[in-house]
Amino acid sequence: MSEALIQIGVVGCADIARKVSRAINLSPNATICAVASRSYDKASTFAAANGYPLTAKIYGNYEALLEDPDVDAVYMPLPTSLHLRWAVLAAQNKKHLLLEKPVALNVAEFDEIMLACESNGVQFMDNTMWVHNPRTAAMAQVFNDKHRFGQLKSNDIRVKPDLDAHGSLGDAGWYCIRAILLAFNYELPKTVIASRQPVLNKDGVILDCGASLYWEDGRVATFHCSFLANLTMDITAIGTKGTLHVHDFIIPYEEKEASFYVGTESSFDDLVTCWAKQPVKCTIKTDLPQEALLVTEFARLVGEIKFRKSKPEKKWAIISRKTQLVLDAVKASIHRGFQPVEIEE
Amino acid sequence: MSEALIQIGVVGCADIARKVSRAINLSPNATICAVASRSYDKASTFAAANGYPLTAKIYGNYEALLEDPDVDAVYMPLPTSLHLRWAVLAAQNKKHLLLEKPVALNVAEFDEIMLACESNGVQFMDNTMWVHNPRTAAMAQVFNDKHRFGQLKSNDIRVKPDLDAHGSLGDAGWYCIRAILLAFNYELPKTVIASRQPVLNKDGVILDCGASLYWEDGRVATFHCSFLANLTMDITAIGTKGTLHVHDFIIPYEEKEASFYVGTESSFDDLVTCWAKQPVKCTIKTDLPQEALLVTEFARLVGEIKFRKSKPEKKWAIISRKTQLVLDAVKASIHRGFQPVEIEE
Structure with missing residues (x-):
């Protein structure tokens, strides 16, 4: 340095x-x-x-x-x-x-x-x-690859992180929504509908909930996040041409590498008794854990401002705000008896 | 013989x-x-x-x-x-x-x-x-294992089979519902709500749809099935103590063996930077493909009737009927503008 x-x-x-x-x-x-x-x-x-x-x-x-x-x-x-x-x-x-x-x-x-x-x-x-893990950039490449993935049709996320200091939807839900926005290239959904039967504790804190997010062109994303079940961090994102599977998207199984699976133009053998082509495992290595990569990026931006008089980078605030907008809409839908809530920027 | x-x-x-x-x-x-x-x-x-x-x-x-x-x-x-x-x-x-x-x-x-x-x-x-693949019995053992899986909380299925002769929800949806019932030990849900934005062709045939199924004790299952996206057959079933992942549940990647992954009491290391224990891959081998195992079981039951004057085995009809009941409820919910439909046996 x-x-x-x-x-x-x-x-x-x-x-x-x-x-x-x-x-x-x-x-x-x-x-x-x-x-x-x-x-x-x-x-x-x-x-x-x-x-x-x-x-x-x-x-x-x-x-x-x-x-x-x-x-x-x-x-x-x-x-x-x-x-x-x-x-x-x-x-x-x-x-x-x-x-x-x-x-x-x-x-x-x-x-x-x-x-x-x-x-x-x-x-x-x-x-x-997790956004700063190099795996995430590799996943985003898949989502944006018209030949390998096509257009995203459906994105589904199941998450059960450990109960952390927040003790509420904000933790698990935040990650789910962020991952959905990533797959949809940060385009906000039009409508949010919370799933029925969320679980709240006696203080009204959400312990278990889910929602479906709808885009006008028919794309849909569903997430479910819970503090009441075994630790799970699954994404299944389905495009017209490809499917991406990941099982540890928030915190990777290992610090120094992270994997996902991509199937492209998947098909069966002639008699439909097995698959002609299986999904491929993609493993991305990293010297620094994702949280250190986050700090490095944050410090780099601060350094640009401090030493080179640059303006703050607004990208991160914009993505955070979209996440918050969807989070608010999920809560609103729960409070309105699972009615659809329109997102307005 | x-x-x-x-x-x-x-x-x-x-x-x-x-x-x-x-x-x-x-x-x-x-x-x-x-x-x-x-x-x-x-x-x-x-x-x-x-x-x-x-x-x-x-x-x-x-x-x-x-x-x-x-x-x-x-x-x-x-x-x-x-x-x-x-x-x-x-x-x-x-x-x-x-x-x-x-x-x-x-x-x-x-x-x-x-x-x-x-x-x-x-x-x-x-x-x-797929029900007759020995993997399915192994999966059912996981679902029923109180120590390894606990109680099922959430079951999620994403499926995109090839467009077959039926050309409708009946194909993909049938498998999804059957797999949900398997995980719930064939207990029918109380309420079914179809997802919004299903895709129908000009003849009204469903090409893409989904639904959430709710049990009275708070358990939930969601499925999405589509003819419009890449071939996908994912299940993520989450229990209080374990999680089961499978990516090829309808037709296994290979004829002679089939796998799934089980995580049990998953947790992180002390600093929450990686997982203390990763899910384990379980692979079940079979000499005959699952469709031949189905025929073998069917012929065995017919033989019992023909040669030993047994009564027909009603189990298969009972499971089929439950599948049909849920299928009907999904269609009813779509036709009623995504309203909840109660299942009555």
């Missing part, structure tokens, strides 16, 4: 921050310069347990970190309900923002956060890690 | 009859004794092209075959709309009946066919081949 490392402050010591702290340490263009918790002791213990540089500053409150002029950017793993307050304050302090998903409780809050980022010229990125 | 081979007559020379004729030839307890088409020449050509025994009788009409006293049982690959007429006539002539799926246009017709079978003491079986 000819330029200095991007200095990242970690705001909050949630469990997921352990993984992301390791990712920052692994990234060639970023380093951890500070950590904040509501208690100094907790922040100090967390820093020691997670291999923080000895130079990293320890803060017993979030404000102090956000006011530290040495901090270029913050990673914020706070609960979603706290994002509006702290993300806006971070942006106002000119801190570039790597924010845990789901970004906001709804798209109105999302837009407030984004307004703060834009008016302060800071880079925004949500912490959807 | 200590007993004589079951003598099977083939009624109709549809393309699928080539595969089933080979299956009868492969079965150790059955043989082809006759074939009928609406034209003698067509039947004769078909027999010669498909390795029929030289002793096989050739008929230029269906009635003559059905009246042949040497014929124990018939395989009937006629279009669904002709099943009622010819299947009932076969039963009245005391011919055991291997009938192509979908069995009937609706459950009322189905019940007429079944009444004819029961009152004439003939064995009924529909020609759903």
Whole structure:
């Protein structure tokens, strides 16, 4: 690196921050310069347990970190309900923002956060890690390959991630919707209909739900996400000419490589007793885990702004917002008794 | 074999009859004794092209075959709309009946066919081949394994078979529904809701559709079947403790073996950067292709009746009827504008 490392402050010591702290340490263009918790002791213990540089500053409150002029950017793993307050304050302090998903409780809050980022010229990125795995780019190539995949007809996702700090649809649903948008080249669906029989806990938090998304030209995507079943991360995407299968799309089975399967112009033998051609396994290797690739990309964009006076890259905010719009529509459909909800940008 | 081979007559020379004729030839307890088409020449050509025994009788009409006293049982690959007429006539002539799926246009017709079978003491079986692959029994063991799979929560099927003689939902949909019922231990769902945006051709034949099936205890199954996309046969079944994946459930990639994948109590490593345990591939070998295993089972049941005066085995008719009930409900939901349809036995 000819330029200095991007200095990242970690705001909050949630469990997921352990993984992301390791990712920052692994990234060639970023380093951890500070950590904040509501208690100094907790922040100090967390820093020691997670291999923080000895130079990293320890803060017993979030404000102090956000006011530290040495901090270029913050990673914020706070609960979603706290994002509006702290993300806006971070942006106002000119801190570039790597924010845990789901970004906001709804798209109105999302837009407030984004307004703060834009008016302060800071880079925004949500912490959807799997998007940065090189496998995802290879999958997107398949989706866009007219000869190998044709036009997407149907996309189906079944997910059951571990119950994380969010404890709600926002976690699993966020990934499902993002993966659907990826396959549809980020074109928003027209209509969203939630599946019946979602499971809510006594506080109204969604533990299990699903939805079908409809595009005007007849394409459809269905997802189901649950905290109540075995860990599952399946995508079956069917095009006019090809089919893509993946079983570990959010977190790959292994850190250093990730696979998917593609069948193209699949057909049977003459007597229809077996397949003439089986799907092919495609394996993509990576030196850095996907979360470190995310940090590297985030730090690269921050570096462009810091050292070359570039403008923030809006792509990530645009994709996040579309994800939030669909998430809001799923919730609205559940609350309206599974009626269709139209998406309006 | 200590007993004589079951003598099977083939009624109709549809393309699928080539595969089933080979299956009868492969079965150790059955043989082809006759074939009928609406034209003698067509039947004769078909027999010669498909390795029929030289002793096989050739008929230029269906009635003559059905009246042949040497014929124990018939395989009937006629279009669904002709099943009622010819299947009932076969039963009245005391011919055991291997009938192509979908069995009937609706459950009322189905019940007429079944009444004819029961009152004439003939064995009924529909020609759903994959059920007879030994893989299916192995999959059912997983579904019933409380330690390995837990309780089924969600079952999802994406299918795109080749356009066959039926040219409609009855083909793809029949298999999907059957596979869902298998996973749910043949317990009927309470409510069926068709997915929006089905594709019908100008004659009203369904080319692409889907549905969600709901059980009262919150379990759900979704299927999508299409003639308009790449060949796909995916099942993702998620239990409280395990997940089963299969990609070729209707016709296995290879004739002599078939696989599925099972993940049990799947979890991540401590930092949630990769999986602690990956799904295991289970491969089941078979000497005979699944369609020959179907014929063998059918001929065995016919032999029990013919040589040991057993009663017909009702299991296959019961499962077929449940499949037909759900199929009817999907069509009803489409016709009622995607409203929920309750299943009544």
